[in-house]
Amino acid sequence: MKAVITVIGKDTVGIISAISAECAMHGVNIIDISQSVLKEYFAMIMLVELEGLKGTFLEFQTELDKVGKEKNLDIRVMHEDIFNSMHRI
């Protein structure tokens, strides 16, 4: 399954590096990265493949949550289908 990781917050050094380190550690392959601005915040969006995920989806989410708390960022991992359902007919 593919998932979308979104990172929203104040832009700081090392965000992409921290997230990709977590992805690598959990066997999650990054397919695409883009960035944008949501209101005054920095928003990074990653499309990832969870096929080779080590451990559970929840564990991966929990680890990213920790990174989010440390760096004061809102990090979400969501199944891509929620976006597909909402925005594609």
Add this chain to the structure above:
Amino acid sequence: MLNTKDILETINMIKEENLDIRTITMGISLLDCISDDQKRLETKIYDKITKSAENLVSTAVELEHTYGIPIINKRVSVTPISLVGSCIGSDGYVRLAHVLEKAANELGINFIGGYGALVQKGMTKGAHALIESIPEALATTTKVCSSVNVASTKAGINMDAVKRMGEIVKETAILTKDNDSIGCAKLVIFSNIPDDNPFMAGAMHGMGENDTVINVGVSGPGVVASAIKREGFCDFSRLADTIKKTAFKITRVGQLIAYEASKRLNTPYGIIDLSLAPTPAVGDSVAHILENMGLEKCGTHGTTAALAMLNDAVKKGGVMASSHVGGLSGAFIPVSEDAGMISAAECGALTIEKLEAMTAVCSVGLDMIAVPGDTSAATISGVIADEIAIGVINNKTTAVRLIPVIGKGVGETVEFGGLLGYAPIMPLNKYSSEDFIARGGRIPAPIHSLRN
């Protein structure tokens, strides 16, 4: 790759505009539990519910994590208990309410609905006994919800039931007076009750349903309110279009969750209920949608038109997004559960008469309205009769959930807490309906019920 703008729009809806799945409700038939032995009946009901829904809460939590969308309530609705318990004595019903409560606690769900009766034309002994047991059942449980259908477009209005339900509301209020008459918040009186409504307190599992079924209620008044605000000053065609597009997106999420829940629980998918269900939270109000359309305060002239358009546009957008739509589907206007409604009632912009007019064009009815504790049972029956007549004549569901708050009067406020919110006590007409309600009998079905 998915469009960045679309992804951020979804995130913003969840993060800032309170988009959520309001409820996943599993409907469970209890018809195969019927027994004339009370103990056996209780065991079968408990076992059927706890076995059928054993994975409901864990699956909902799993879906929340996978899709990143909050699922606020996990609920169960069952076959109207008056039918299931019709073989047992009249004092056995309260015990069944306790069995439902125990099953709900075991499952960890928020509410269980279906402690009710269908009496639109007449009353069986079982239905009569159940109705008599409602005050005690609601006073001695916290998760059990009760609904009584007193009318339908096909059958007309059972005015004996309307009269008795006015008294039952009052008795429930008195029995729960130490908690601001909260028992009444779990009791709804319906016309044209739907078989597949996932929302409480009126959820029940209808007679023509599967053994078990998954129904999902979506929400998202905040998302619609924000979309209207973003659109700025535009004409009504464009406004309706904006609402439709937003309702489509909200409903698609509901459809996804319903499909996945049904698959993971190995339970057939029933319907999506396309309702805009408000909560007392800031930014989650149906009243604020109407105000964003250009009304200074919800309840002022123009409110009924605004609500009619909102309700219709939500259905049009939602129906395109889902394979099966049902339940109540429309905009809810519960006073105590909607920050904008509370504020409008407090400043006098919103009165019960205006709310009654609004219910003619939206889903459900006079909902979560706190009235003075000294209101007579006949007046409550009068309010019920009016609201039910709107449903019967207009071929739609309407309902009444009034809370006569014992010991409190107009000008005071009552706090129910949580999703039930708080409300100012609203005045009712001071003139009597006593002799009208005392007549009893049935109001005949309207001419348009003869469609065959």
